[in-house]
Amino acid sequence: MVKRLKILIADDHAVFRHGLKDILRKNFPGVVIGEAETGRGVVNKVRKAKWHIVVLDVTMPGLNGVDALLEIKQIQPALPILMLSMHSEDQYAIRVLKAGASGYINKIKASLEIVKAITSVLAGDKFISPRLTERLVEQLKPGSKKSPHDRLSNREYQVMQLTASGKSLKEIGDKLSISVQTVSTHRMRILKKMGLHTSAELIRYVMENELAWRGVQQ
Numbered sequence: 001m002v003k004r005l006k007i008l009i010a011d012d013h014a015v016f017r018h019g020l021k022d023i024l025r026k027n028f029p030g031v032v033i034g035e036a037e038t039g040r041g042v043v044n045k046v047r048k049a050k051w052h053i054v055v056l057d058v059t060m061p062g063l064n065g066v067d068a069l070l071e072i073k074q075i076q077p078a079l080p081i082l083m084l085s086m087h088s089e090d091q092y093a094i095r096v097l098k099a100g101a102s103g104y105i106n107k108i109k110a111s112l113e114i115v116k117a118i119t120s121v122l123a124g125d126k127f128i129s130p131r132l133t134e135r136l137v138e139q140l141k142p143g144s145k146k147s148p149h150d151r152l153s154n155r156e157y158q159v160m161q162l163t164a165s166g167k168s169l170k171e172i173g174d175k176l177s178i179s180v181q182t183v184s185t186h187r188m189r190i191l192k193k194m195g196l197h198t199s200a201e202l203i204r205y206v207m208e209n210e211l212a213w214r215g216v217q218q
Contacts, residue, residue: 005031005053006033007024007031007032007118008034008042010041010042010057010065011057012037012060016107017035019111024114028118034049038062042056046075046079052080053081053118054080055084059085066154067154080122081102082105082118082121082127083105084104084105095154102127113127148193148194149205149211155176159176159190162175162176164202169187
C-alpha cells in the first residue's frame with residue numbers, strides 16, 4: 001500500500017460520498033480524498049492531479065460514468081478505476097470491465113466491500129464477485145451464446161435503457177449530450193441488432209430481462 005494514498009470519489013450524491021469518506025478515513029489513515037459530482041468533473045480532476053485510484057459511479061450527470069471511464073483511460077491508462085452502480089452486475093459489470101475498469105461494486109454493498117475492493121485493486125487484482133467470475137468464464141467458452149443486448153455498444157445500451165424508461169428522443173439526447181437525430185439512429189440500430197421491430201417490443205425485452213435504468217437523472 002502506498003504511504004500517502006490519494007482516492008478520488010466521483011458520485012453525484014453528497015450523502016453517499018460522505019459515507020464513503022468516513023469509511024475510507026477509518027481504514028486508510030492519512031488518506032487524501034478528492035470529490036467530483038459530475039462525469040466531466042472527475043475527468044477534469046484526473047487531468048489536473050495524480051490519484052492512486054478513482055471510485056466512479058456509473059450513473060453520473062452529463063458525461064455518464066462509462067464514458068468518463070473511457071476518457072480517463074485515455075488520459076491515464078494505468079490508473080485503477082473501481083466502478084459503483086445501483087444497477088445489477090448483469091447490466092454493466094462486464095461492459096465496464098471490458099472498458100478498462102479494475103472492479104465493480106453494487107452501491108448497496110459498497111459500505112461492506114469498498115475497503116476490500118480498494119485494497120485488492122491497488123495490489124493489482126480485479127475486484128469482482130464469484131458470480132461475475134463465472135459469467136466471464138462462460139462468455140470465454142467457444143461457441144458461447146450472447147444475449148441480444150450484449151451485441152449493443154455502450155451508447156446503444158444507454159439509449160435502450162432510457163427508451164425503456166419512457167424518455168423522449170429529445171430527453172435522451174439532452175441527457176447523453178447528443179442530437180435527436182443521433183438518438184434516432186441509435187434506436188434504429190438497437191432494434192436491428194436485437195431483432196426487434198418496435199419500441200414496445202424493446203421496452204418489453206428490457207422489463208423481462210430486468211435491464212431497466214435505475215436512478216435516471218431528471
